[in-house]
Amino acid sequence: MRTLVCTTPGQFDYQDTAVPTLAEGHSLLKIQRIGICGTDLHAFEGTQPYFQYPRILGHELAATIENPGAAQGFEKGEAVTFIPYFHCGTCIACRRGRFNCCVQMQVCGVHVDGGMREYLSVPSHALIKGQGLGFDELALVEPLAIGAHSIRRAGVEPGEWVLVIGAGPIGLGIIEFASIAGANVIAMDVNQRRLQFCKDQLKIEHTVDATLAGAKEQIASITNNDMPTVVIDATGNLRAIEGGFGYLAHGGRYVMVGLQKENISFSHPEFHKREATLMSSRNATREDFEHVIGSMKAGKVNPSTYITHRVNFEEVADQFAGWLDPKNGVIKAMVSI
Template sequence: METLVCTTPGQFEYRKAEKPVLTPDHTIIKIKRVGVCGTDLHAFEGTQPFFNYPRILGHELAGEIVETDGAPDFTVGEAVTFIPYFNCGKCIACRQGKPNCCTTLKVSGVHIDGGMLEYISVPSYSLVHGDGLSFDELALVEPLAIGAHGIRRADIIAGEHVLVVGAGPIGLGVMEFARIAGGKVIALDINDSRLEFCREKLNVSATVNGLTDNVAEKLAEITGGDMPTAIIDATGSLRAINTAFSYLAHGGRYVLVGLQKGDISFSHPEFHKREATLMSSRNATRADFEHVIKSMKNGLIDPKTYITHRVAFGEVKDRFESWLDPASGVIKAMVSLE
């Protein structure tokens, strides 16, 4: 079978590999779609934490079951996605129902090889029923689940102002689930075309441009002087993360979904006087995946809104670098293997 390997930062190579052989409690999936996410782009740039090379990228996946063991509720030929965070089931996090931050977590496409290939073997416990969704829709469940998990961490209250920093694919998912939870969403980005996307496609009523607006003044105006009671960062930008502390309302919560390599810093007195809460949000859980699928089926989200670029598997090597350029207008690039 054919695979696409990121050999070093900035370099891809197509390679031949043996099709996986079925092993106990695993399932072999024929990949149909691969969504390209920020993690993949950062890995290509060489800026992704928890990463080493060479690596087969890709964890936003959809396909059909070819062979299976240990998955009695699933059938050969069924359309599925899977939870690409493989956990031990035994550590303190797993015992507390938080397999998404297992102490020995292996994320497909990050710590281990992912889905830029024709067939993949995954633990059967990770399978998620397609439930009638298309391959395009199923490949979008994982990135949307990241947003759903961040909003669940933030414990959004209906009617409160929620500032989402970063209008990339993950940030857009955060906005969707903040809206579903009843939050009044404010989108903050430095790209006008992405802010326009938020207004036109996601019905976000309040947007702020971090380059051309006085952000603090505009947030105060939008919130009636209160400032946002929940802030979710989806940029992974150290400057954006540090700056957003100053936008938080007293008594507010700040959730970091985005990830970067450095140390964050903020004024302790300013943070303390707010009695603020700082949290990270890592990956997602099965409950988040199920919430996304239910939201899609109930028409609360139109996942196809996100797909702006389509490419065949054989074209990824030549097209991938162009998606790093904001001028490309990419929101979600979808790779097809059929």
Template sequence: MRIIVCDEPGKLTLKEESRSLPGEGYAQIRIRRIGVCGTDLHAFEGTQPYFNYPRVLGHELSGELVEANGAAGFANGEIVTFIPYFNCGVCIACRSGKPNCCVKINVCGVHIDGGMAEYLNVPVYSLIHGEGLSYDDLALVEPLAIGAHSIRRAEVKRGEFVLVIGAGPIGLGIMEFARIAGGKVIAMDMNAKRLEFCKEKLNVEHVINVSTGDVSAQLAAITNGDMPAVVIDATGSLKAINNSFQYIAHGGRYVLVGLQKGEISFSHPEFHKREATLMSSRNATREDFEHVIASIKKGWVQPANYITHRIAFENITGEFEGLLDPANGVIKAIIELE
């Protein structure tokens, strides 16, 4: 079978390897769609934490189940996706119902080889029914689940202002599920085209371009002086993360979804007087995946809105670098295997 390997930063190679049979407790999926995410792009750039080379990228996946291998309730030929965070099941996080932050977690395409391949073996416990959704829809469930999980972590309440910093695919998913939870979404980015996308495709009422005007003053005007009850970073930019502590309302919550390698810093007195809450949001759980699939089936989320680029599997090595160029206007690229 064909696989695509990131040998080192900036280098992808199309290779052939033998197709292995799934062992006990594993199922095999014939991959049909691969979503390209920020993790893949950062790995290609050489800026992704927790990463070693060479690595087969890819964890936003959908395909056909060709060997269910005893997975309860699943059948060969079924269209599926899966939870790509493989957990140990016995550590303190797993015992606490948080397999998404397992002490020994193996994220597909990050810690272990992923799904830029024609076939992939995955633990049977990770399988997710397709529920009649398309390959395209199912390939976007995982990134949308990241957004859904962050909103659940933040415990967004109806009527609260939710500031989402970063209008990339993860940020857009956060906005969708903030809206579904009843929040009043404020989108912030420096890319005018992405902010326009927020308004046109996601019906976000309030957008702020950080390159124009006083951000704090604009937030105060939108929130009637209260500032956002929830602030969520989806940029992974150290500067953006540090700057955003000043935007939190008194009694507010700040959730870090974006990830970077540096150390954050903030004014303790300013943070303390707000009695603010700082938390991270890592990966997602089955509950989040199921919430996303239900939301798509109800028409609350339209995955097709996100897909701006399509690439044939055999063309990835030549076209992947172009996905990093802001001039190409990529929201979500999908790799297709037929």
């Protein structure tokens, strides 16, 4: 089978590899779509934390079942996606049902080889039924589930102000599910094209350009000087993360979805007097995946708005570097295989 391997930062190689053997407790999938995410882009440019080369990237996947193996209630040829965070099942997090933050987490395409290949063997318990969704939709379930999970983690309530910093693919999902939760959403980014996307496609009324002076004052004006009770960072940028503390309302919650390699710092007195809550949001759970699928089926989410670039599998190596350039306006590149 054809396989695309990221051998070193900035380098892809197509290789002919063997079809995976079906391990005990696994199912064999035939990959149909591969969504390109920020993790893939960061791995390619050499900035992804906890990453080793060579690695087969790809975890936003839609597939058909080639061999259901141990999967109960699944059939050959059935359209599926899957939860790509492979957990151990025995650590403290798993024993408490927090599989998304397993101590021994193995994320497909990050810690173990992913889906940029024709066939992939995955644990049968990770499978998610397609429920009539198309391949494009199924490949978008995972990144949108990241956003849905962060909103559930923050406990977003109807009517409260939520500031989402970063309007990339993950940030857009956060924005969408904050809106679905009934929040008043403010989108913040340094890219005017992405902010316009929020207005045009996601119908977000309030956007803030982080490059302009007076961003904090603009947010204060939007919220009638209350400031957002939820701030969510989806940038993974150190300066943006540390700046986000300054936008938080008293009694607010700050949720970090973006991942940063370095230490972060903030004013303890300012944080303390707000009795603020600081938390991270990692991956997603089956509940989040089902929430996304249900939202798609109910017409609350239109996945096609996210896909800005389409390529065939054999074109990925040539096209990939260009997706890192903001000038190309990539929201989501979708690969057909």
